[in-house]
Amino acid sequence: MAAVSIHDVARVAGVSISTASRAMNRAGRVSEDTVKNVQEVATRLGYQPNAIARAMRSKQSHAVGVIVSDISNPFYGRLVKTLERSLSESGYACFVASSNNDISTEVNLVRLFKSREVDGIILGPCQTDSIAHLVSEIKGTPTILFDRDGGNALGSVKVDHYQGTCSAMRYLIAKGHRRIALLTPGSQIQPIKDRIRAYQDCLVEASIGFDPGLICLADSSMNFPPERAQALLNMPGDRPTAFLCLGTKILAGVLAAIRSARRAIPKDVSVISIGDSDFSELHSPSITSLAWDIKALSGDISSLLLSQMRDESTGPGSAVVEMRLIERESCATL
Amino acid sequence: MAAVSIHDVARVAGVSISTASRAMNRAGRVSEDTVKNVQEVATRLGYQPNAIARAMRSKQSHAVGVIVSDISNPFYGRLVKTLERSLSESGYACFVASSNNDISTEVNLVRLFKSREVDGIILGPCQTDSIAHLVSEIKGTPTILFDRDGGNALGSVKVDHYQGTCSAMRYLIAKGHRRIALLTPGSQIQPIKDRIRAYQDCLVEASIGFDPGLICLADSSMNFPPERAQALLNMPGDRPTAFLCLGTKILAGVLAAIRSARRAIPKDVSVISIGDSDFSELHSPSITSLAWDIKALSGDISSLLLSQMRDESTGPGSAVVEMRLIERESCATL
DNA sequence: CTGTTAGCGCTTTCAA
DNA sequence: TTGAAAGCGCTAACAG
Numbered sequence: 001m002a003a004v005s006i007h008d009v010a011r012v013a014g015v016s017i018s019t020a021s022r023a024m025n026r027a028g029r030v031s032e033d034t035v036k037n038v039q040e041v042a043t044r045l046g047y048q049p050n051a052i053a054r055a056m057r058s059k060q061s062h063a064v065g066v067i068v069s070d071i072s073n074p075f076y077g078r079l080v081k082t083l084e085r086s087l088s089e090s091g092y093a094c095f096v097a098s099s100n101n102d103i104s105t106e107v108n109l110v111r112l113f114k115s116r117e118v119d120g121i122i123l124g125p126c127q128t129d130s131i132a133h134l135v136s137e138i139k140g141t142p143t144i145l146f147d148r149d150g151g152n153a154l155g156s157v158k159v160d161h162y163q164g165t166c167s168a169m170r171y172l173i174a175k176g177h178r179r180i181a182l183l184t185p186g187s188q189i190q191p192i193k194d195r196i197r198a199y200q201d202c203l204v205e206a207s208i209g210f211d212p213g214l215i216c217l218a219d220s221s222m223n224f225p226p227e228r229a230q231a232l233l234n235m236p237g238d239r240p241t242a243f244l245c246l247g248t249k250i251l252a253g254v255l256a257a258i259r260s261a262r263r264a265i266p267k268d269v270s271v272i273s274i275g276d277s278d279f280s281e282l283h284s285p286s287i288t289s290l291a292w293d294i295k296a297l298s299g300d301i302s303s304l305l306l307s308q309m310r311d312e313s314t315g316p317g318s319a320v321v322e323m324r325l326i327e328r329e330s331c332a333t334l
Numbered sequence: 335m336a337a338v339s340i341h342d343v344a345r346v347a348g349v350s351i352s353t354a355s356r357a358m359n360r361a362g363r364v365s366e367d368t369v370k371n372v373q374e375v376a377t378r379l380g381y382q383p384n385a386i387a388r389a390m391r392s393k394q395s396h397a398v399g400v401i402v403s404d405i406s407n408p409f410y411g412r413l414v415k416t417l418e419r420s421l422s423e424s425g426y427a428c429f430v431a432s433s434n435n436d437i438s439t440e441v442n443l444v445r446l447f448k449s450r451e452v453d454g455i456i457l458g459p460c461q462t463d464s465i466a467h468l469v470s471e472i473k474g475t476p477t478i479l480f481d482r483d484g485g486n487a488l489g490s491v492k493v494d495h496y497q498g499t500c501s502a503m504r505y506l507i508a509k510g511h512r513r514i515a516l517l518t519p520g521s522q523i524q525p526i527k528d529r530i531r532a533y534q535d536c537l538v539e540a541s542i543g544f545d546p547g548l549i550c551l552a553d554s555s556m557n558f559p560p561e562r563a564q565a566l567l568n569m570p571g572d573r574p575t576a577f578l579c580l581g582t583k584i585l586a587g588v589l590a591a592i593r594s595a596r597r598a599i600p601k602d603v604s605v606i607s608i609g610d611s612d613f614s615e616l617h618s619p620s621i622t623s624l625a626w627d628i629k630a631l632s633g634d635i636s637s638l639l640l641s642q643m644r645d646e647s648t649g650p651g652s653a654v655v656e657m658r659l660i661e662r663e664s665c666a667t668l
Numbered sequence: 669c670t671g672t673t674a675g676c677g678c679t680t681t682c683a684a
Numbered sequence: 685t686t687g688a689a690a691g692c693g694c695t696a697a698c699a700g
Contacts, residue, residue, distance in 0.1 A: 003448075003474075005693060016671045021695060029669050051449040052390050053693035056676050061386070063450075071430070072415045077406035081432050084405075093446050096405070096430040098415050112427050114337075115385040116397075140337075252616040259618050279613050282586040284593050339677060350687045355679060363685055387677035390692050 004045045013041040024049070055117055063093045064120040064305065065113030067106065069127070071098035074277060075292065076124065079146075082298035083122065090306055092119065101126045103133065110137045120305045122146060127187045142308035143316075144301050149190060155308055155316030157300045161191045161274075164290045164323030165198035165244075168272050171288075171325060172242045173206045176334030177270065179214065181232050181240035183224070183250050186217030195246060195274070214240055224253035226260070233261045233269070241334060242270040248277045251287065266332035276326060285329035296321045338379045347375040358383070389451055397427045398454040398639065399447030401440065403461070405432035408611060409626065410458065413480075416632035417456065424640055426453065435460045437467065444471045454639045456480060461521045476642035477650075478635050481525060489642055489650030491634045495525045495608075498624045498657030499532035499578075502606050505622075505659060506576045507540045510668030511604065513548065515566050515574035517558070517584050520551030529580060529608070548574055558587030560594070567595045567603070575668060576604040582611045585621065600666035610660060619663035630655045 010020040015034060022030045023038035041047075055061035064087060068076040084094045095118065099106040103126055113121055114137070121138065124146040125131055131145065135153050145156040172180055182199050184192055196215070203210050216232060218224045224247075232240055243258075245251040251273040255265075263269050265285055273280055276291035300319040307314055344354035349368060356364045357372035375381075389395035398421060402410040418428045429452065433440035437460055447455055448471070455472065458480040459465055465479065469487050479490040506514055516533050518526055530549070537544050550566060552558045558581075566574055577592075579585040585607045589599075597603050599619055607614055610625035634653040641648055 006695095007693075017693090018672080018695075019670055022670085025695085031669060034669080048445055048449050050390075050451070050693055051446070052386055052395070052451050053676090054695075056386050056390055056678095057693080057695045059676075070415070071405070071418075072408060072411035074406060074408045074411065077408065077411045081404070081406045081434065084432055085434070093450075094431060097428060098418055100415065100419070111382055112385070115382050116427075117384070117386050248612075252612070255616065255618070278582075278586070279616055282589065282613055283617065284589070340679095341677080351678080352680075352688080353686055356686090359679085365685060368685080384677055387692090388679075390694095391677080391679045393692080 065118040068124040161194040165195040169202035177242040184246040224250040226257040229257035270331040290323040399452040402458040495528040503536035511576040518580040558584040560591040563591035604665040624657040
């Protein structure tokens, strides 16, 4: 049962193949009669154009490849979902793949997508700052980098981690906190640097002395050992009154530590998290967080990519999206 | 900067295009010398075969399409991640797409994938029992249905909801619970029916009377209103001592209700959940759950699909995967 | 406005 | 063992 091809449509409609093609794509000069006739035949026969042949000939696949570092991360899941929707509205299919935070997988996926001639790539890179290894691979395909700087070679949409962290800090400081612990993944990517800078700047702004002992760098695996938080909880001298957690995994580790130390949130200690999740929302007490604006992110990414795909000549644009504070129950006023 | 094609490789290696092709695919009769020479040239030139052209000619795309009903659901995220890994080991690329629980999107995605000539499809269908609308679309492409019965037309891998629910019930009953509330999405798909049947069978098995008032059907949107749980919590007469929650969303609703009713888990009321998640694990107290065995699921899906793709003649196989109980802190012994 | 023709990059007969 | 040539399904020149 071979699929019905444009050949069949043309034969049944009694026109040539090219006329059939034109009639269906409404391109070039075709009479209204022919269009109507051909389209009627096409639907009657259940004609489904072969996207592969079309891509091969026209050098346009009407597909974009989306690479995220970890598709099991619900945040990426939600982003992908929104992205799929907005791109499909513009007639692009999405092919999603997960690099699992592995650089060589990432490069392979870029090659895979290029060999399938995607019209564009959306790339949420691995936990590395350097994207040099990608730039050369990507060359020639419109690409938007997500949450990483593409220099002037690639477009990018970034989350404003500096602003987000400042919002969190100012919120805590306004509530009277002066001993604020910062728990963060230790990898040296730009977002982390931005956050640490924001942390320090806000301290200065509020004339609070900086205590390096309050900063806790987790290992790169994103798995945060609760012992680190325990140590902070029981540190000699002035203990922290608030924990600023950079990421859901770390938040979970901190909550576990607080729980096993039998402290109460927010009575004994306040907690705020950067990066919102179901978990923050559903936890008791619910956790005040800074949320990524998925809609804005996805909107910026797709519109930037679309304009780059439509007109190669426009340089790669970029955008920055702010985070917003979602106030819940986990922070006390001192 | 056009990509380097087989043409270039052949020219540089001083052989014909067909020889170059054969040398790279190690197919047919080619001398070892030629193979070595051609492959050396290919790597030197950085030749990347165009997957589209190859698929067009050979009618094999070496890609499989994965359709899930909601990619932002972390469970699906994890499944997809595992699936990607095992399929890529067999040389297949994965194209993931999300139907967002919409039947027409689902059908469109099947068409999209077929028009791109994927070699196989993995389908986690929408919340409907009938898959008739899919069978006709899918015809001709090896397909594995996930968590739904494909009849004898499509292969399938199912989760044993009956067994899972029985494990949960027996666990609660062994702990002395006799008033067990069941909170479930109300849609009439098979998994739900299986679970309700298991609930009732276990009651009978333990000679416990069935009280329909203890069953609470949520609306189909998966958003569970805490009021429903509140009502159960404050019902006149014998209140339930345990809540069996079918799904993370419902679990969250129940926990919120319990919290706002100021009852303690597990002291005042026990909670068990079918379907495990970060949330169950990280919640205080952590929630005893029945977990899907992602590895087993993914392994069965990919091996079934692979064998179907390799040999079209083998009928569509099927498998059933059991759930396992993860005992945590949320259930008390009465 | 429509048909004929030439490929897109590759694999695969079929001869040599 | 190799090369020439056909053709996958479609679009895009170019004639008519």
